[in-house]
Amino acid sequence: MKKLITLFLSIVLTGLTAFTFASCGNTSPNTDGAIYVDTNAFFAPFEYYDGTEIKGVDVDIMELVGKKLNKKVVIENTDFSVIIDNVASGTKYDCGAAGITITEKRKEKVAFSTPYFTSVQYVIVETGKLEKSGTTEEGVDYVLWSELKGKAIGVQTDTTGDIYVGDEIGLETGALYNSGATKIGFDNAQLAVDALKTQVDAVVVDKLPAEFIVNKSEGLSCFALYYDANTATEEEYAICVNKNNTELLNAINEVLAELGEEGINELVAKHLGLED
Numbered sequence: 550m551k552k553l554i555t556l557f558l559s560i561v562l563t564g565l566t567a568f569t570f571a572s573c574g575n576t577s578p579n580t581d582g583a584i585y586v587d588t589n590a591f592f593a594p595f596e597y598y599d600g601t602e603i604k605g606v607d608v609d610i611m612e613l614v615g616k617k618l619n620k621k622v623v624i625e626n627t628d629f630s631v632i633i634d635n636v637a638s639g640t641k642y643d644c645g646a647a648g649i650t651i652t653e654k655r656k657e658k659v660a661f662s663t664p665y666f667t668s669v670q671y672v673i674v675e676t677g678k679l680e681k682s683g684t685t686e687e688g689v690d691y692v693l694w695s696e697l698k699g700k701a702i703g704v705q706t707d708t709t710g711d712i713y714v715g716d717e718i719g720l721e722t723g724a725l726y727n728s729g730a731t732k733i734g735f736d737n738a739q740l741a742v743d744a745l746k747t748q749v750d751a752v753v754v755d756k757l758p759a760e761f762i763v764n765k766s767e768g769l770s771c772f773a774l775y776y777d778a779n780t781a782t783e784e785e786y787a788i789c790v791n792k793n794n795t796e797l798l799n800a801i802n803e804v805l806a807e808l809g810e811e812g813i814n815e816l817v818a819k820h821l822g823l824e825d
Contacts, residue, residue, distance in 0.1 A: 577794060578639050583621040584797065586611050587642040589629035591737035593761040594820035595648040595786075596624075606816045607646035610665070610788070613804045614797070628736055630707035632789070633658055639791050644801070648755065650709045650784040660792045662801045664785035665813050670713055670774045671759035672697065673752040675745055681772055691781070692772040698728035703741030703749035706734035709784050710753040713774075724776065738762065742769070755784075761821065 579585055588607060590596045596605035603624045615622035625642075627635065632645040637658040650668075651661050672679070672692055681690040694717055704711040714732045717723035733749055735741040741752040742762055754762075759771040775781045790798040808816070 577643050577797075578641050578791075579643070581621075583623045584611065584615055584618070584644070585642045586622060586624045587627055587632045587635050587645045588624055588647045589632065589737060590626040591739050592629075592648045592755075592758050594757055594817055596646070597820075598626075605820055606666075606813070607648065607788070609816050609819075610801070610804060610808070611644075611646055613808075614800050617800050617804060618797070629705060636789050636791050639793065643791060643794055643797055645789040648758075648786050649789055651787050652709075652712075655789065659789040660795075660798050661787040661789055662798060663805055664787050665805045665808075666786040666817075668755045668757065668784055668786065670710055670753055670782040670784075671756050671771045672774050673742055673745070673754065673759050673763060673769055673771045674750070676768050676770045679751065679770075679772070682775070683778055685773075685778075690772050691775040691778075693775055693777070694724035697751055698725055698730055700750040701731050701733060701748065703733050703735055703744055703752040705738045705741060705754060706736065708754070709782075710738075710755065713782060714753050742766070745769075757817065757821070 577584075588596045588603065590598050590603045590605075592605075594605055595607045596603055603626060608624055611622050611624065629647060632647055632649065633655050635642045636645045645659070648666075648668075649655070651664065655661075679692060679696060682693040682696060684690050702714050704714050711732070711734060714725075717725040718728075718730050718732055720726060733741075733744070735744065738752065738754045738758050739762065741749065741754070745752065753774065756773070763769045763771045773781055788801050790801065805813075
């Protein structure tokens with residue numbers, strides 16, 4: 550009996566050891582060898598639908614990563630709010646590419662690539678409903694956060710716009726604290742903008758998606774959001790990767806280094822239709 554128990558324990562311990570080593574390696578949840586990328590395809594120019602195909606800056610970056618690793622890249626659309634948890638779980642997606650801002654809370658769950666784009670928050674309104682507060686020396690028209698007092702503000706759920714608006718309303722130090730301003734969440738920025746005439750007075754979203762939406766829509770304007778004449782919000786985008794997949798993370802960082810700021814700006818121009 551003792552021999553049987555010893556044999557059984559030996560088998561169990563061997564299995565646990567194998568599991569531990571597997572969990573610590575460069576593992577992917579997929580058996581077909583492809584890189585599965587989670588995105589939210591309503592954040593142009595970084596990701597958007599062109600018919601039934603998902604295109605964008607992040608898609609181009611990940612295609613370059615696929616070429617570097619000689620792997621097929623599969624891009625799939627989900628709600629933005631679940632991307633971090635999807636990647637962290639390791640059940641399907643290897644990484645998330647969706648204009649994702651690096652935050653300390655998100656870093657607890659996933660690894661981030663080197664930053665590849667810096668953005669600021671913008672506000673979208675119906676033209677004439679909000680006047681600019683000023684213009685920076687660089688020619689950027691801006692609105693002060695305080696101008697949103699008492700307004701119903703649309704945001705994309707779980708984005709930094711959602712976080713910023715929530716803090717400005719909910720914190721005693723916030724520009725909108727006790728002002729009557731309210732926050733309404735939507736699954737994507739376009740849905741928030743579609744609600745401008747019915748549910749919300751303004752929509753807060755990142756700079757390029759705001760400009761993209763306004764440029765293809767009539768009767769809308771957008772402005773940078775500033776705390777004062779010299780202080781705007783600022784955030785950095787990166788690609789999130791499952792913490793066990795260092796091979797993929799390294800390949801993404803190599804591609805971003807090869808592209809550099811100039812290469813990323815060329816991709817942005819391409820997907821904004823601004824190429825010469």
